[in-house]
Amino acid sequence: MSSPNAVSQATLEYLARRLDDLAADFPNTSAGVDLGTLTDHIAMLTHHLDYANGRAQERFTAAETVYLPERGVLQQLAEAAVGITGALNILAQALAHAAHGYRTEAIPGIGHTHLRGDQATTLTIVAAKYADARARLTDTAAALHPAPVRGSSSGPLPTAIPATRPTPPPPGKDRTSAPRR
Template structure:
């Protein structure tokens, strides 16, 4: 039988999201494209793990009782928040790699700003800040939504709180 999705599972995910968000740069000088791609990969891993966890539980829907269904709804909402943050980081990568002119403001085709590395770093940092806010909001929602009081989920096999593959280590050039 599959392990259940519990408030402890959701708290663990919230903690991971907060930790990742805390490492996101907030200034243009701290932006690094290698780290950005690592962050996208780590966030993608968390999203995949959340989706796999929900799929695993619904292979036998008759064993998913109402309290766990509430937790699974929270997990699905968290997956949506993670996906939005991932989309924001993908936009940051697009700005940083294809340039200001094509992705941000098409009317600046002849502007010296269109390929200015500092402008690209500023835009990337702004996207990081937006993704950080999204992840923190998602983590807070995972922690604050409560399951019905007095309800209990039948015991199943052990709770897996560690993702199958850990996130990649951070790059040391972060300010």
């Protein structure tokens, strides 16, 4: 019988769906970037990280033994936390960049270059960070889905085992001549 605190594949699938949904919500272009929404996305990633860590904490503080199958699930959950943290870091860098652009505009006497404080450049950089975070989250979510069972692939099965080519004889050896006595 499984523990009420058990972490199962269903936990991983739930988290994978949430990460996929969040990644799909990320803007694809700089025109779709909104810094208020960026802070919301950071908050949601923090929530998902808290969820993953909370589930692991519940399980490890329970008195029941953690058996091997559940340990594998907990390992995947920990690896998901690493992926979420990476995406969170990327989005935090995007927010820091955007905030720095605003700070340089607010400080008098700072030399203005064509890139410093330029809203379009800031949004382009934030959009690129979003793309990196999206890739990290989709990779993390994909790793949480169960591995397909061998033999149940949707692709065509090979019809024959490919033939191997015979290896040529080593240099200096002639196969056609009889051995010398």
